[in-house]
Amino acid sequence: MNLQTVLRVKTLAAAAVVMAVALGPLAAKKVASDAAKFRQKLAGDKQIEQALSRMTFGARPGDAAAVKKQGLKKWIESQLNPTSISENPELEAKLTKMGTLGLSTEELALKYPTPQVLTAVAMGRMPMPEDPDLREVYERLSERYKARIERKKTKGEEDEEEVKKANEDRIRRRIGTMTTEERSEALRKLAPQQAVAGEITEAKIYRAVMSERQLSEVLADFWFNHFNIYIDKGADKWLTTAYERDAIRPYVLGNFKDMVKATAQSPAMLFYLDNWQSVSEAPADRTRRAAPKARARGLNENYARELMELHTLGVDGGYTQKDVQEVARCFTGWSIDDPNRGGKFKFNERVHDKGEKVVLGVTIPAGGGMEDGLKVIDILAAHPSTAKFLSRKLAQRFVADEPPVALVARMAATFTKTNGDLKAVMRTMLTSQEFFSAGAFHAKMKSPLEMVAGALRATGATVTSAIPASQAIANMGQPLYRKQEPTGYSNNGEEWVNSAGLLARMNFAIALSENKINGVKIDKDKYATTAKSMGAPEWQRR
């Protein structure tokens, strides 16, 4: 330790004491003991256990030995550079077989037709596809669509609901027992939209369980949740696949500003937070547009607010209601070209507010176009509140529910120094003494995804269908891609400590130990006892 470090540590300790005194004697004791715990270094093997518990979805048998052999530092560095790790070919084979994952949203909307596309074809507004296989799908779905309308006319709506429900129940019953490949094929023909949501959900579990690039997968989960969208909101049913693939995954160890920009321009986010419909309310723009029948549209604040509150500055990051309105004006015209047919981002100059705006004290001059929104992203990504907010959130996921202030400050400093290089921020955290301290060890409650994926990894389970596992995760309170609110799931472990959740965990462990989860198979002789013990308290922490 050089002198400067000594001084810094001393100042921090003093600060902790001052803070503690302000909180009263009981809290003071707690803060002081927490601070001490974050200085208490873990022994070698425990360091490996710690790194595996946070940077992966849970250790597999043999992982600890492999990390030891490679050397912990080297292993961390390789996880920070995922392309240096060759991916598990079995995983790649599985993902390739899921037809929706690689498609552009436009292709997705055609090959797995949305109701709007089907209607357009039925009305002759779009041509029937030429590919005979796909044509058959369209014809079948159109027939069903027409039959449904006929039934509606003759028997009334209630009947129709019943038929629909019976159909869905039938598919659902069979689906539980199918393998991923069988289901993908069946759904592509019968219920294409379910195939889209089903495949992205299964892929998430397969990746969490099987990927060699574990840190990358943990971070994909973290950042999707940070920029959360809800797959069941209208067009997001078929926009979410591309959103995660193109706007989140490429940036999880890249530059933060690029990720903000990618999400801001992603049809999925524009749709979820309604910005695609937000248009200028400046009087001049209104008269210019005034078509007699068109309803007067105007500003929508939804995206602007969440961009600052949840994506960048944090709720206490120092913005006002006025800033929300100004940011919303900057983003007018950031829209989608026909979302129901898998359209792309488009900037609609005609509805953009061209007046002057002031965002967090910075003037954005009149006459700007799409660059107004880009300037906002520049301002927000470079703001000190953003550096702090993101650093704390990452540390809360990777270190402890109440992460040490000093660590967060160092991460924020790295963020600022590197202009938002997330790999550098992660490195600051993953090589810190706090990360490898007694204060962080087993300090986090596993989220349902971490619990289930971790159990499948630890028991060397063979997974041929991930839908039943995803249902178990939903029962524990974390339906994947289905957090309706933009906040995403809490990173605070307390969220998951409750009776309904614990009960679901116990029942999952029992079912796993008896090979009673469809699509999941463990070697019972070897792992049944381990699996059953996963309902116990010890397994719930990481």
Added chain:
Amino acid sequence: MATRRAFLRNSGVAMFGIGASPIWLERAMAASNAGGRKKVLVAIFQRGAADGLNIVVPHGEKAYYAGRPGIAIPKPDGKETSAIDLDGFFGLNPNLKALKPIFDEKKLAMVHACGSPDPTRSHFDAQDYMESGTPGLKATRDGWMNRAVPNAAEQSPIRAVSLGPVLSRTLRGANSAVALNNVRDFQVKDKMASEDYMSRYAASVDTQLKGTGKETFEAIRLLETLRKAEYQPGNGASYPGGRLGTSLKQIAQMIKADAGLEVAFADLGGWDHHVNEVGQTALVGPLANLLTEFGDSLAAFYRDLGTRMEDVMVVTMSEFGRTARENGNRGTDHGHANVMFAMGGNLQGGKVYGEWPGLEREQLYEQRDLDVTTDFRDVLGGVVKRHLGQPDLARVFPGFAGSGKLKVFG
């Protein structure tokens, strides 16, 4: 944080050993007479900021119609697409028609222009404040509903229940509280494993998990008899299939079983209507769908409980209201004051309470939102004090004296 909750619980008095048969259990099971009946508070949270102005509609306000040319609920005109008049000034959204008879029986009241003194328009913060019961204070660890649980000597393991897969913020705290999805599924599916887990949770050094495990196993045991019988709602009541209907049905079942339930929490999300809030008529669109579920669920609960409703008070809330004027997309943005419902108990119902601040621009909060004239804690405090008989409001809502203005709970 290892939390106040874990700390207090484990230093707390009279912890029952797991495995022993506590006295309350026998008493609760035996209590089929009126003596076992408890006062029950049911709180319902409409997450996402429900549009109170389109729920209890100020149809007597010109400014309401001027500000919402595309999404206002029409003045009562006898048609099913218009508001149902309540008092000549306010009307009920027509999708809540199932609640009108209850209003007429004076067992339903609303308080309009309710809200928080804190100005936040963040869903997360506003929900947090409303659940903790301490607007503006983020450090509060426990929720008001947990603090409101009466400190009776007989403590049933299901005296505080949160419906759904996670424990709501408002029920976290020193008193035990369980999260429960469904009474029928509330069990460990293997008896031997169950015993094993039970002893491992009891022996755990992890105070948080130990406490929650104990609560869970006690509740499982208590609910065993309820689990076995198919629940048949009373008086021909039929619950809608959605989340709220299912939750209220479980609550009704637990109330009628006299198993010691005292406070229950349920929620219903999806009220954040920034776009196309109201469809072609008031009877279609996302708000209409949610309100139908909301109204039909409450009405089914009321009907199911029948005379038992005397012991029960339902109160509803949402984190804030929405802008007085519609936005550019036939929706509304985040606003300020809202409306709360109260149903059951000894309510002075059949009336819309609250001082009406008006909707003219200069009457609006920050010139855009309905202003708050009643603190939400006045409503909740009234229920806690009058219905639950919990006199110490300072403990439930620290730092809040209460206005004493509101006469809705007698």
